[in-house]
Amino acid sequence: MQIDILGCESFGARSLACAVKTGERKILIDPGVALARLRYGLLPHPVEVAAALRIRKRILAEFEGTTDIVISHYHGDHMPMKAEDPYQLPVEALPSVEGVRFWCKGPEKISGLSARRRKELSHFLGFPLPASEGSGSDGITFSSPVPHGTKDKGFGTVMMTRISEGDDVFVHSSDIQLLDRETVLEIISWKPAIVFASGPPLYLSHHVPEASKEAFENALLLARNVDTLILDHHLLRSFEGYRWLKEVAGKVENTVLCAAEFMGKEPELLEARRKILYEKLPVPREWHESYARGETDLEEYFL
Structure with missing residues (x-):
């Protein structure tokens, strides 16, 4: 089995995309990328925009040879989108998916916005999306809806x-x-060697006060029952999250690391650094307007 993580906060943008190859099968999970529209009251810095573009290119390149595509839910950092902002992966950029099997979160227990996005993706693809919870075949299975x-x-x-x-x-x-114990126990019952998950949103701890303590206990439980635990996404939208990750890693014998480290790269927590980036590399607001109109060649300067 070959696991390639394509995007994550430790790569500089919001994503949880990965590609898994098994035999003649190639499974692309959550092919999406996004940036926080505002953080510290600031729009995405061009360095972040460049990181999101690199992730977008990696995701699109992985469509070649893909046999299965999984959409875990309908947030913009997990799926191709009908263009809502210039930082996401637009559905119009997708190559042909003829012959590719889709496995998708169903319409139950999702928001009105997610339901609309599900319908938009189905309309673009030209076929109804399945409700795949609890199903599977040939080495791939899916959970029932979890929180x-x-x-x-x-x-x-x-x-x-x-x-x-x-x-x-x-x-x-x-x-x-890592905020629901039943979900963690379900993962353990699947007897995985490697788990790739979003850690808790510590940057939103004022909204989710239980995030650090409860998630820490669940992280320890999970880490002690798998060989490798990859934690990223919400967790690494803050420097506090990276310290939290290393604290978990220091309390278990098994491997706990972020996505970039799993892929042999240095973490780039660009969203967490947004304020610092603007201080070091000031950007006028007009830059974003120009980029949104397609008038800025970002590749020339950052890629």
Whole structure:
């Protein structure tokens, strides 16, 4: 089994995209990327925009040879979008998906906005999207809906993915944020060697006060039951999150690391650094207007 993480906050932009190859199968999970529209009261810095473009290019390149595409839920950093802002992966950029099998979060327990996005993606593709929770075939299975973060807080649900090849098991647990013990126990019951998950949103701790303590206990439980635990996404939108990650890693014998480290790269927490980036490399607001109109050649300066 080959696991390639394509995008994550430790790569500089919001994403949880990965590609998994098993035998003759290539499974692309959550092919999306986005940037926080505002952080510290600031629009995305061009360095972040460049990182999002690199991730977008990696995702699009991985469509070649893909046999299966998984959409765990309908947030803009997890799926191709009908263009809502210039930083996401637009559906119009997708190559042909003829012959590719889709596995998708169903319409149950999602917001009105997510339901609209699901319909828009279905319309663009030209066929109805399946409701894949609880289904699967040939080494790939999907969970029933599990909480997007804290249970019963109104954040909706997501779908987790289990991929197996022989004795190797990989779980993509999407935006669980380690905030629901039942979900963590379900992952453990799948007996994975490697788990890729969103850690808790510590940067929103004023909204989710239980995020650090409860998630820490769940992270320890999960880490002690898998060989490798990859935590990223919401967690690494702050420097506090990276320190939290290293604290978990220091309390277990198994491997706990972020997505960039798993891929042999240095973490780039660009969203967390947005204020610092503007201080070091000031950018006029007009730059964003020019970029949105397609009048700025970002590649010339940053890629």
